[in-house]
Amino acid sequence: MDNMSVLTWIILSSVLGALLSIGLAALLTLNARSNTWISILVSYAIGALLGAAFLNALPEALELSAEPRQLTLIMLCGILVFFILEKLLIWRHCHLGECEVHEPAAEITTSVVVNHDHGRSGMMIVLGDTFHNFVDGILIAAAFMADIQLGIITAIAITAHEIPQEAGDFIILLNSGFSRARALWFNLLSGVATVLGGVLAYFMLNQLDHLIAPILALAAASMTYVAMADLIPSLHKRPEIGATIQQVILIVLGIGTVWLVGAYFGHNH
Template structure:
């Protein structure tokens, strides 16, 4: 585990971090065109968050710890995200004006934790072997692309300007690099970050169920409502299929 391993970890986490800029593909879209797909991105993100929480984070946490312990951390994560939203809502909306929805901050926090974990996992994988490290990086990128695109849509839907949403989404993504550093220099052990898996899952479940899904219920147009439901299911199935195909 010398300098070469560290350089591979750094390269892999940097490449993964740039997935946070995938929203740049929408920067040149007309406002009306972007608005027409935002509800779809919100729906997809809600499904992807739930699928990621249940089939990736919780499933992995149950390998690392007892079931009861995992669910305790999950509930703690859910409660803490609830409290954070209460505080953010009070701070930003106590005067009756709230141009940016509080849930956007929770999305960024949850995504940052998730990406930090990804960085640690990438580091640990390269410590096993270079080949395993790149395979793990590819797996993470595959499930990050739809999630980051969905997160970008959620931020814009929640009131962020497109460029600002892109910047904050990228900042949340680069916590992957920090996770890579931590994983390499602090001699990764599963127990050291195991609690973060169900904690992040609790946050993802809270965001999807408390903030994103209620936004879908506000859609009154029957066609768009049905389309959002379809993409909600697609978000769930997409991450599940990736999990199955990659031997999860």
């Protein structure tokens, strides 16, 4: 496939993913049953992220590299780096025993922060989300440049996990004193960073294609860390057997979606 087609895939998937995640997140936060829907999406997103990491991103990276041990080391270091970055985020946001920024989205929907802080925590959320979206764009670009099938799967997994995250961010912005329109506008602006990250990574990786495999390993590390460290702990808040069965089914559905997309588009490899 020619380079222009790859760039088109990157831009389209970044734009559609951002619009879909932000639009659905906004609808969910205005829905009376938002907590139920976000909980469902969290479980599905875990499966999609783990499936994309272990069924696609990591195998593709290993195929592109002659040094598999080096790639697994990069993935291991990536998980450690994401842990450190998240710790820094917690230290910056959490004070006086409350941590509204880091509560899982499914929990944020059930709590209301009464005291507005004149938008301070809201603006920090926007800045953090913008950086996160920029990195997502880089990961999507690297995936598409390795293989169109991998790019589609990566975009689906990232979008699935962005919906509950954006919903949580939207609620924090509202509780920070933002109007609904302003919260939506700032979320859309931060979503533009996904496209910018994708386009910049495309032109960078065209000249430095040897970096595609390491970035895919980092993508696998990122998706694994988000699923295991950020999303799975929120599922333990509902330990009853019925909820657990539902969670397992949704996680398997998320993995199954990734597998089906891989099987359907497999001939493009």
